[in-house]
Amino acid sequence: xxxxxxxxxxxxxxxxENLVLNCSFTDSAIYNLxxxxxxxxxxxxxxxxxxxxxxxxTSGRLNASLDKSSGRSxxxxxxxxxxxxxxxxxxxxxxxxxxxxFGDGTTLTVKx
Amino acid sequence: DAGVIQSPRHEVTEMGQEVxxxxxxxxxxxxLFWYRQTMMRGLELLIYFNNNVPIDDSGMPEDxxxxxxxxxxxxxxxxxxxxxxxxxxxxxxxxxxxxxYEQYFGPGTRLTVT
Numbered sequence: 001x002x003x004x005x006x007x008x009x010x011x012x013x014x015x016x017e018n019l020v021l022n023c024s025f026t027d028s029a030i031y032n033l034x035x036x037x038x039x040x041x042x043x044x045x046x047x048x049x050x051x052x053x054x055x056x057x058t059s060g061r062l063n064a065s066l067d068k069s070s071g072r073s074x075x076x077x078x079x080x081x082x083x084x085x086x087x088x089x090x091x092x093x094x095x096x097x098x099x100x101x102f103g104d105g106t107t108l109t110v111k112x
Numbered sequence: 113d114a115g116v117i118q119s120p121r122h123e124v125t126e127m128g129q130e131v132x133x134x135x136x137x138x139x140x141x142x143x144l145f146w147y148r149q150t151m152m153r154g155l156e157l158l159i160y161f162n163n164n165v166p167i168d169d170s171g172m173p174e175d176x177x178x179x180x181x182x183x184x185x186x187x188x189x190x191x192x193x194x195x196x197x198x199x200x201x202x203x204x205x206x207x208x209x210x211x212x213y214e215q216y217f218g219p220g221t222r223l224t225v226t
Contacts, residue, residue, distance in 0.1 A: 031211045044217040102155040
Protein backbone atom coordinates (compact mmCIF):
# COMPACT_ATOMS: atom_id res chain seq x y z
CA UNK A 1 0.00 0.00 0.00
CA UNK A 2 1.35 3.41 -1.00
CA UNK A 3 2.14 5.76 1.86
CA UNK A 4 2.92 9.43 1.37
CA UNK A 5 4.63 11.55 4.02
CA UNK A 6 5.15 15.28 4.09
CA UNK A 7 7.65 16.85 6.44
CA UNK A 8 7.47 19.28 8.13
CA UNK A 9 3.79 19.47 9.01
CA UNK A 10 4.09 23.22 9.46
CA UNK A 11 6.62 25.84 8.43
CA UNK A 12 6.87 29.55 9.18
CA UNK A 13 9.29 31.77 7.28
CA UNK A 14 9.84 35.51 6.78
CA UNK A 15 8.86 37.06 3.51
CA UNK A 16 11.47 36.80 0.78
CA GLU A 17 12.98 33.56 1.96
CA ASN A 18 13.48 30.61 -0.37
CA LEU A 19 12.08 27.37 1.00
CA VAL A 20 11.72 23.67 0.27
CA LEU A 21 8.81 21.39 1.04
CA ASN A 22 9.34 17.66 1.11
CA CYS A 23 7.25 14.71 0.02
CA SER A 24 8.26 11.05 0.30
CA PHE A 25 6.48 7.93 -0.90
CA THR A 26 7.03 4.24 -0.25
CA ASP A 27 6.23 2.63 -3.62
CA SER A 28 8.24 3.93 -6.57
CA ALA A 29 5.89 2.37 -9.14
CA ILE A 30 4.11 5.63 -9.93
CA TYR A 31 2.66 7.35 -12.97
CA ASN A 32 3.17 10.85 -11.70
CA LEU A 33 3.26 13.16 -8.70
CA UNK A 34 1.17 16.29 -8.37
CA UNK A 35 1.59 19.23 -6.01
CA UNK A 36 -1.47 21.13 -4.83
CA UNK A 37 -2.18 24.20 -2.81
CA UNK A 38 -5.17 24.45 -0.46
CA UNK A 39 -6.31 27.68 1.14
CA UNK A 40 -8.41 27.48 4.33
CA UNK A 41 -11.95 26.40 3.57
CA UNK A 42 -11.23 26.03 -0.13
CA UNK A 43 -10.64 23.28 -2.65
CA UNK A 44 -7.31 22.12 -3.99
CA UNK A 45 -5.53 24.06 -6.70
CA UNK A 46 -3.09 22.19 -8.93
CA UNK A 47 0.41 23.67 -8.95
CA UNK A 48 2.65 21.24 -10.81
CA UNK A 49 2.47 17.75 -12.26
CA UNK A 50 5.63 15.68 -12.73
CA UNK A 51 5.45 12.54 -14.82
CA UNK A 52 7.44 9.53 -13.64
CA UNK A 53 9.88 9.99 -16.55
CA UNK A 54 10.61 13.61 -15.63
CA UNK A 55 13.04 15.02 -13.11
CA UNK A 56 11.52 18.44 -12.55
CA UNK A 57 8.85 20.94 -13.51
CA THR A 58 8.84 24.70 -13.14
CA SER A 59 6.08 27.28 -12.97
CA GLY A 60 7.00 30.83 -12.07
CA ARG A 61 8.58 30.86 -8.63
CA LEU A 62 7.82 27.18 -8.11
CA ASN A 63 10.07 24.27 -8.98
CA ALA A 64 9.22 20.66 -8.25
CA SER A 65 11.67 17.81 -8.51
CA LEU A 66 11.16 14.07 -8.51
CA ASP A 67 13.58 11.28 -7.60
CA LYS A 68 11.50 8.20 -8.17
CA SER A 69 14.19 5.74 -7.17
CA SER A 70 14.51 7.24 -3.72
CA GLY A 71 10.80 7.96 -3.38
CA ARG A 72 11.17 11.70 -2.92
CA SER A 73 9.88 14.95 -4.33
CA UNK A 74 10.58 18.52 -3.32
CA UNK A 75 8.71 21.72 -3.99
CA UNK A 76 10.97 24.76 -4.05
CA UNK A 77 9.39 28.17 -3.58
CA UNK A 78 11.59 31.13 -4.42
CA UNK A 79 11.26 34.57 -2.85
CA UNK A 80 8.27 33.61 -0.71
CA UNK A 81 5.38 36.07 -0.28
CA UNK A 82 2.58 36.31 2.31
CA UNK A 83 0.19 35.22 -0.44
CA UNK A 84 2.00 31.88 -0.56
CA UNK A 85 0.61 31.05 2.89
CA UNK A 86 -1.48 27.91 2.48
CA UNK A 87 -1.33 24.16 2.92
CA UNK A 88 0.67 22.34 0.26
CA UNK A 89 -0.19 18.73 -0.52
CA UNK A 90 1.50 16.21 -2.73
CA UNK A 91 -0.34 13.33 -4.37
CA UNK A 92 1.15 10.24 -5.94
CA UNK A 93 -0.75 8.49 -8.69
CA UNK A 94 0.35 4.90 -8.75
CA UNK A 95 0.26 2.32 -11.48
CA UNK A 96 -2.85 0.73 -9.99
CA UNK A 97 -5.11 2.18 -12.66
CA UNK A 98 -4.67 5.76 -11.62
CA UNK A 99 -5.39 5.66 -7.90
CA UNK A 100 -4.00 8.67 -6.03
CA UNK A 101 -2.62 8.80 -2.49
CA PHE A 102 -2.24 12.14 -0.74
CA GLY A 103 0.13 13.29 1.96
CA ASP A 104 -1.22 15.16 4.98
CA GLY A 105 0.26 18.42 3.74
CA THR A 106 2.65 21.12 4.96
CA THR A 107 1.05 24.29 6.27
CA LEU A 108 3.16 27.25 5.23
CA THR A 109 2.99 30.66 6.84
CA VAL A 110 4.96 33.51 5.26
CA LYS A 111 5.27 36.47 7.60
CA UNK A 112 5.41 40.01 6.17
CA ASP B 113 -14.19 26.55 -18.63
CA ALA B 114 -16.22 26.67 -15.42
CA GLY B 115 -14.13 24.04 -13.70
CA VAL B 116 -15.51 21.20 -11.61
CA ILE B 117 -18.89 22.15 -10.17
CA GLN B 118 -20.22 20.71 -6.92
CA SER B 119 -23.54 21.20 -5.20
CA PRO B 120 -24.58 21.94 -2.61
CA ARG B 121 -21.64 23.83 -1.13
CA HIS B 122 -22.91 23.29 2.39
CA GLU B 123 -25.29 20.65 3.72
CA VAL B 124 -26.56 20.31 7.26
CA THR B 125 -28.75 17.32 7.98
CA GLU B 126 -29.91 15.19 10.84
CA MET B 127 -28.65 11.72 11.55
CA GLY B 128 -30.55 9.10 9.59
CA GLN B 129 -31.41 11.34 6.67
CA GLU B 130 -30.36 10.66 3.09
CA VAL B 131 -27.74 12.99 1.64
CA UNK B 132 -26.97 13.39 -2.06
CA UNK B 133 -23.92 15.27 -3.25
CA UNK B 134 -23.59 16.26 -6.90
CA UNK B 135 -20.70 16.84 -9.24
CA UNK B 136 -20.28 18.08 -12.79
CA UNK B 137 -16.78 17.37 -14.14
CA UNK B 138 -14.91 19.54 -16.59
CA UNK B 139 -16.24 19.00 -20.10
CA UNK B 140 -14.12 16.48 -22.00
CA UNK B 141 -12.64 14.87 -18.91
CA UNK B 142 -13.29 11.15 -18.79
CA UNK B 143 -12.18 10.38 -15.23
CA LEU B 144 -13.93 11.45 -12.05
CA PHE B 145 -12.86 11.04 -8.44
CA TRP B 146 -14.68 11.44 -5.12
CA TYR B 147 -12.62 12.32 -2.04
CA ARG B 148 -13.40 12.98 1.60
CA GLN B 149 -11.31 15.29 3.79
CA THR B 150 -11.28 15.35 7.59
CA MET B 151 -8.82 16.65 10.13
CA MET B 152 -8.28 13.17 11.52
CA ARG B 153 -7.84 11.21 8.29
CA GLY B 154 -6.74 13.82 5.76
CA LEU B 155 -7.79 13.43 2.14
CA GLU B 156 -9.11 9.97 1.26
CA LEU B 157 -10.08 8.63 -2.14
CA LEU B 158 -13.54 7.10 -1.94
CA ILE B 159 -14.25 5.97 -5.50
CA TYR B 160 -13.28 6.84 -9.04
CA PHE B 161 -14.80 6.39 -12.48
CA ASN B 162 -13.35 6.09 -15.93
CA ASN B 163 -15.68 6.62 -18.90
CA ASN B 164 -18.60 6.56 -16.45
CA VAL B 165 -17.63 3.11 -15.13
CA PRO B 166 -16.59 2.67 -11.48
CA ILE B 167 -13.00 1.44 -11.40
CA ASP B 168 -12.21 1.22 -7.70
CA ASP B 169 -14.63 1.71 -4.83
CA SER B 170 -12.41 0.22 -2.15
CA GLY B 171 -12.27 3.56 -0.36
CA MET B 172 -16.02 3.70 0.23
CA PRO B 173 -16.25 3.34 4.00
CA GLU B 174 -19.52 1.46 4.31
CA ASP B 175 -22.49 0.19 2.37
CA UNK B 176 -24.28 3.37 3.38
CA UNK B 177 -22.21 5.12 0.73
CA UNK B 178 -22.97 4.75 -2.96
CA UNK B 179 -21.90 6.63 -6.08
CA UNK B 180 -23.18 6.77 -9.63
CA UNK B 181 -22.14 8.35 -12.86
CA UNK B 182 -25.07 8.06 -15.29
CA UNK B 183 -23.36 10.13 -17.97
CA UNK B 184 -20.12 11.95 -18.71
CA UNK B 185 -21.30 15.22 -17.20
CA UNK B 186 -22.84 14.18 -13.90
CA UNK B 187 -22.07 12.12 -10.81
CA UNK B 188 -23.67 11.68 -7.42
CA UNK B 189 -22.44 10.48 -4.05
CA UNK B 190 -25.19 9.32 -1.77
CA UNK B 191 -25.13 8.56 1.94
CA UNK B 192 -28.12 6.70 3.33
CA UNK B 193 -28.60 6.80 6.28
CA UNK B 194 -26.20 9.55 7.31
CA UNK B 195 -24.34 9.51 10.63
CA UNK B 196 -22.46 12.24 12.55
CA UNK B 197 -19.11 10.60 11.69
CA UNK B 198 -19.83 11.27 8.02
CA UNK B 199 -19.32 14.98 8.67
CA UNK B 200 -16.50 16.09 6.40
CA UNK B 201 -15.71 18.02 3.26
CA UNK B 202 -16.40 15.97 0.15
CA UNK B 203 -14.47 16.84 -2.99
CA UNK B 204 -15.04 15.83 -6.55
CA UNK B 205 -12.15 15.96 -9.03
CA UNK B 206 -11.85 15.25 -12.72
CA UNK B 207 -9.00 14.42 -15.07
CA UNK B 208 -8.71 14.44 -18.85
CA UNK B 209 -7.57 10.83 -18.79
CA UNK B 210 -7.16 8.38 -15.93
CA UNK B 211 -3.43 8.32 -15.35
CA UNK B 212 -1.15 10.87 -16.94
CA TYR B 213 -3.04 14.10 -16.50
CA GLU B 214 -3.65 16.55 -13.71
CA GLN B 215 -6.61 16.23 -11.40
CA TYR B 216 -8.75 19.33 -11.04
CA PHE B 217 -10.76 19.70 -7.87
CA GLY B 218 -14.13 21.24 -7.24
CA PRO B 219 -14.77 23.61 -4.32
CA GLY B 220 -16.14 20.82 -2.14
CA THR B 221 -19.32 20.19 -0.17
CA ARG B 222 -19.09 20.71 3.56
CA LEU B 223 -21.40 18.13 5.15
CA THR B 224 -22.50 18.39 8.76
CA VAL B 225 -24.60 15.59 10.22
CA THR B 226 -26.12 16.39 13.61
